[in-house]
Amino acid sequence: MPPTCRWSPDVATASLPAGGLAALRGDDATGGRSRRRAGLALAAPAAALMLVLLFAPSSLVLALSLTDYQFGMPGMAWVGLDNYAAMLADPNIRRSLANTFLYVAVVAPASIFLALLLALLIEAQGRLRGLFRAVFFLPVTATLVAMATAWEVLLHPTFGLVNALLSMLGFEKVRFLSDPDVALWSLAVIGVWKLVGYNILLFVAGLATIPRDLYEAAAVDGADDGWGRFTLVTWPMLGPVTLFVAVVTLIRSFSEFETVAVLTLGGPNNATAMILYTLYEQAFRFFDIGLASALAVAFLGFVAGVSILKVWFFDGRVHYV
Amino acid sequence: MTASQSLDVSGIVRAFGPARALDDFSLSVAPGEFVSILGPSGCGKSTLLRVVAGLEDADAGTIRIGDRSVRGLRPKDRQIAFVFQSYALYPHMTCRQNLAAPLVMRELSPFGRNRLVGRLVPGSGAVRRAIAERVERTAALLGIEALLDRRPSQLSGGQRQRVALGRALIREPRLFLLDEPLANLDAALRNRTRGELHDLQRRLGTTTLFVTHDQAEAMAISDRVVVMFAGRVRQIGTPDDLYRNPVDLDVARFLSQPHLNAVGAALIANTLPSLRVRGTPVARAGGVVAFRPEHARVMEAGRGLPFTVRRAEHAGSDAHLFVALRDGTRCVARIPSETIADWPRGRHGILAFDPEAAWIFPAPEGDAGHAPHLSVVA
Ligand SMILES: Nc1ncnc2c1ncn2[C@@H]1O[C@H](COP(=O)(O)OP(=O)(O)O)[C@@H](O)[C@H]1O
């Protein structure tokens, strides 16, 4: 390459005419004020709704978590952080929290990676694409309570299909939902099944937005095998989608309730109790609103934590703008 | 630097369903030559480049780069570089990483590429240093050193275009394939950049295929221009050849933007029976007579084609006067812009043209040459 050929650098700094942008933004004083007023008027309904539907109930829950309020009891008193202390001391609730974290730690990564893998496979092959999308999306559209019942039938210890299969292959039957060592894992499998379809859909949509040019540039640059394409283009380009999927999946697996309520009622012996189910029990079976509120605050804290982590830590890294 | 190579494309066919995007396309490019592929949108220019690059398979035909056929070679093994119209920069990488990508992908193993594991792979440190040095040199060549640590989204269109060019030439390819690399720049920047692109190609001496739909661009910087329509070569020649001797009305129109006049030979023979266009008597010719606005004159009276003024368009020092001949044929003449006021709408006059700068072409299909038609290229 000859050393002395330079492009004039000023080409590289061509820019918009000065003033054009300022005019577009309406920065001058009078325009600014009326625009601000219009902005307030437009934002007000949404802000009011958020106040009524989100902040008010959350604040109420936060307040209740500091009282000993019991459903149907005449009075209540401030008890400070007693409910939180009780929450952390109660072995059942600790079991429930531990179950929840174990469940999230298994279900979230499994459903994300399985979904990514399946999405790549679906996109890679041609004709049956539509069918596969429909099949994997089914759990998302179906009513979960009905589906949970179907799982119950499948996993039934005596006449369930899975056990029939196991005994045909010469294995011992497993009490999937009533063996304390197995039940949580059974729920985790159902949880993955439940989440994976939605994640596949998001990944497939994300894959469709990757410009074909990038793969062609990669092929010319030397990345034309599957792994090269994946590391150079697919994975980085899926960054925003993956982040979104991760956040949604974390929150959804953390809020698991239906399968517990329909299939195990938290049993056997609290082996499958999870935070939302325990919260529900405290509030509506034991009427201990204070303790339930403390659990609700812990739950909200986790969800808010995940969301804040996403915004502060990751958004700038994966959106490339 | 690797020696530049010739390119021979012969008999390429590429069909999408029943439609042929390339239809028996043949072209020879000499080593170091700058050849433009010029044609309207959808005529198969990008498909041609993609077939040469190996991004698309041809249904028939052969491609030779240098003296060897590239049949079955993958894009990365063809020693070509491709600049995409969209630039196709990797958005998650800095410009430095974008420039380095082709070298990293070729010269480092999958493990060596990884930032953590890479340190453990023997020899990868030296390769990395060599790559970093080539990135610096290429950036200096293009004047983009200051941009190296930015992401593509933080660059202007012109800057992105340079980075894309840098990524193409860092590998010292034997053949540059440029797919409308200037199309996304604004007009002023486009004109400047095309000159610089031409200089750069001259200095590097790399054989170049440059795709554009802009005839001015093709005429300005090419050694030769290939005019293509609907997947076929219509004419190949130097810019001057094409301008002076277009082979048919389509080519003439395409190279006479914005306007070309096409008047039925019969109409001209009626008013000017003895006129000869480049020696051919109009009275005995069929088809249409074509001439450019700059070779037409308007007069108050004299020998020529009577017209009525429709409107005038100011274009700086010149103006375009749009007129209708007696049978409704529309023509355009270039006049000095000071004389616009002399030609108000509805005014009658006489149009004359230089018969040595005109051509006789067969009438376009479905058009006997008499029907009034607007001879303005879209
Ligand atoms: N992948 C494809 N599938 C179907 N048709 C295509 C494909 N690529 C190009 N074509 C068609 O081939 C023709 C030529 O396209 P292209 O080479 O992109 O034109 P140009 O670059 O000259 O604008 C067009 O009619 C286009 O619709």
Ligand SMILES: [Mg+2]
């Ligand atoms: Mg194109």
